Amino acid sequence: MEEDRGAALATERYGSAESWKYFGKHGLMDRRRDGGESESRGKSIVGVFKSVFLPQGYPESVSNDYLQYQFWDTMQAFSSSLSGTLATQASLKGVGVGNQEATVAAATITWLLRDGTGMLGRILFAWRKGSKLDSEAKKWRLFADVLNDFAMFMEILAPYFPACFTLIVCTAGIFKSIVGVAGGATRAALTVHQARRDNMADISAKDGSQETLVNLAGLLVSFLLIPLVTDNPILTLSLFFLFTILHLFANYKAVRSVVMETFNEARLSIVLQQYLTDRRILSPLEANHREPVFFEFRKQVPIKLGVRLQEVVQSPDELSLALKNNNRPFLLGIRNGCVCVCLGPEASVHDEIRAFCQAVWLSSMLREQQSHWEVVHESHKLMDEIFNPFLKGVEAAGWDLKRTLLDWDEWRVEWKTKSN
Structure with a gap:
C-alpha cells in the first residue's frame, strides 16, 4: 500500500497526538496520517474536545499527575x-x-x-x-x-x-x-x-x-x-x-x-528520616504518598527558618559556640524549645536544604532530651558525613533541587567569623 503512494519524504508529529507522513510520486507530494484517514475522522470530535479543554501539547506539556x-x-x-x-x-x-x-x-x-x-x-x-x-x-x-x-x-x-x-x-x-x-x-x-x-x-x-x-x-x-x-x-x-x-x-x-518533585518541609523531613533510618532515598511518588494533607495538632518541636540573629544567639560567647565546627552560611540554635535557623545572604539552595536537614535532626533529638550547643555541634559533624551522599541520592531519585518550597522568612544576617 505504501509503495503505491510513492517514496516517503518526511514525517511530522503533533506531540503524541498525531503523526503524518509525506510521500512523493510523479512530482507531487501527498500528506497522509499514520493509521489512515478514517481513524483521523473518527478522532476529530475527541481532538476538538482536547483542544478546547486541555492545555496545548497535552500530555507532554503537563505533569504526569x-x-x-x-x-x-x-x-x-x-x-x-x-x-x-x-x-x-x-x-x-x-x-x-x-x-x-x-x-x-x-x-x-x-x-x-x-x-x-x-x-x-x-x-x-x-x-x-x-x-x-x-x-x-x-x-x-x-x-x-x-x-x-x-x-x-x-x-x-x-x-x-x-x-x-x-x-x-x-x-x-x-x-x-x-x-x-x-x-x-x-x-x-x-x-x-x-x-x-x-x-x-x-x-x-x-x-x-x-x-x-x-x-x-x-x-x-x-x-x-x-x-x-x-x-x-x-x-x-x-x-x-x-x-x-x-x-x-x-x-x-x-x-x-499530586506528586510534587520540589521539597517542602514535610517532604524533605520524610525523605531525610527515611535516609537516616536505612540509607534509602524515597522517590517523589513515595514521599508524596506519605505527606500529610491534614493539619496536625500533635505536639511537635517547632522549626523557625530565616530568623533574626538574636533568636539564635544572645551574646558573643554564644555566637562563638554557634560558629564552632560550622563553616556554612547559616547558624543553628535552640531557644525556648524551638530550633531556630539564621541564614546568610550568600546561602544557596543546597545550603537551605542542609540547614533544614540539620534542624530536623535537632528537633528529633529535643524530643529525647533537652540539649544545647553540644547537640548543635554533633549535627554539623553528622551533616558533614551524610549530606553530600544524601544530596546526590535525592537528585538521582528525581527530586528538583533548583528551588525549594521551604518556608524561609526574609531575615538575612552577615556575621564575623573572627574578631579583629
Missing part, C-alpha cells in the same frame, strides 16, 4: 456547585425572598454586611497566612474546601435562626472569603507544578474552561433540584450532606494524586 488531579477536581467542583445551589436558596429565603413582610432595605443591608466582613476576612487571612500557601499547598487546598462546606452548611441553617441570621451569614461570608484566598492561591501553586513548558497561563485558562463546563452541568441539575427541595428542609439537608461527602472525598483524592 495532571489528568488524575483534574478528574477528581472536576468531581469536587460539580458536587460543590450543587451544594452551593442549596446554600444560595437558603440565603435568599433568609433575607426575605418570597416573604411579603421583608423589606428591600433590610435584605440589602444584610448582603452588604456579609460582603463587607468577607472583604476584611480576605485581607486579614492573606496577611497572616499568605506565605504558607506555597509551602503547604495541599493542606491549605483541602482546608479551603472543608471550610467552604462548613460555610455553606451555616448558610443553610441560617434561616431557621432568624434572630442570629445576620451574624451567621456574616461569619459564613468570612469563611468563604478565606476559601477564596486559600483556594485561588493554592490553585496557582499547583499550576506552577503542572506547567512543564512555562505554560501556566494556558493551564490556568483551560482549568477555567473545565470549571465553567462543570458549573454549567451543575446548573442544569440544579433546575431539577430546586423544585424538590423548596420548603423541604429534610431533603435539603440530606442532599447537602450527600454532596458534601462526595465533595470532600473528591478533594482528598485530588490532593493525594
Whole structure:
C-alpha cells in the first residue's frame, strides 16, 4: 500500500497526538496520517474536545499527575456547585425572598454586611497566612474546601435562626472569603507544578474552561433540584450532606494524586528520616504518598527558618559556640524549645536544604532530651558525613533541587567569623 503512494519524504508529529507522513510520486507530494484517514475522522470530535479543554501539547506539556488531579477536581467542583445551589436558596429565603413582610432595605443591608466582613476576612487571612500557601499547598487546598462546606452548611441553617441570621451569614461570608484566598492561591501553586513548558497561563485558562463546563452541568441539575427541595428542609439537608461527602472525598483524592518533585518541609523531613533510618532515598511518588494533607495538632518541636540573629544567639560567647565546627552560611540554635535557623545572604539552595536537614535532626533529638550547643555541634559533624551522599541520592531519585518550597522568612544576617 505504501509503495503505491510513492517514496516517503518526511514525517511530522503533533506531540503524541498525531503523526503524518509525506510521500512523493510523479512530482507531487501527498500528506497522509499514520493509521489512515478514517481513524483521523473518527478522532476529530475527541481532538476538538482536547483542544478546547486541555492545555496545548497535552500530555507532554503537563505533569504526569495532571489528568488524575483534574478528574477528581472536576468531581469536587460539580458536587460543590450543587451544594452551593442549596446554600444560595437558603440565603435568599433568609433575607426575605418570597416573604411579603421583608423589606428591600433590610435584605440589602444584610448582603452588604456579609460582603463587607468577607472583604476584611480576605485581607486579614492573606496577611497572616499568605506565605504558607506555597509551602503547604495541599493542606491549605483541602482546608479551603472543608471550610467552604462548613460555610455553606451555616448558610443553610441560617434561616431557621432568624434572630442570629445576620451574624451567621456574616461569619459564613468570612469563611468563604478565606476559601477564596486559600483556594485561588493554592490553585496557582499547583499550576506552577503542572506547567512543564512555562505554560501556566494556558493551564490556568483551560482549568477555567473545565470549571465553567462543570458549573454549567451543575446548573442544569440544579433546575431539577430546586423544585424538590423548596420548603423541604429534610431533603435539603440530606442532599447537602450527600454532596458534601462526595465533595470532600473528591478533594482528598485530588490532593493525594499530586506528586510534587520540589521539597517542602514535610517532604524533605520524610525523605531525610527515611535516609537516616536505612540509607534509602524515597522517590517523589513515595514521599508524596506519605505527606500529610491534614493539619496536625500533635505536639511537635517547632522549626523557625530565616530568623533574626538574636533568636539564635544572645551574646558573643554564644555566637562563638554557634560558629564552632560550622563553616556554612547559616547558624543553628535552640531557644525556648524551638530550633531556630539564621541564614546568610550568600546561602544557596543546597545550603537551605542542609540547614533544614540539620534542624530536623535537632528537633528529633529535643524530643529525647533537652540539649544545647553540644547537640548543635554533633549535627554539623553528622551533616558533614551524610549530606553530600544524601544530596546526590535525592537528585538521582528525581527530586528538583533548583528551588525549594521551604518556608524561609526574609531575615538575612552577615556575621564575623573572627574578631579583629
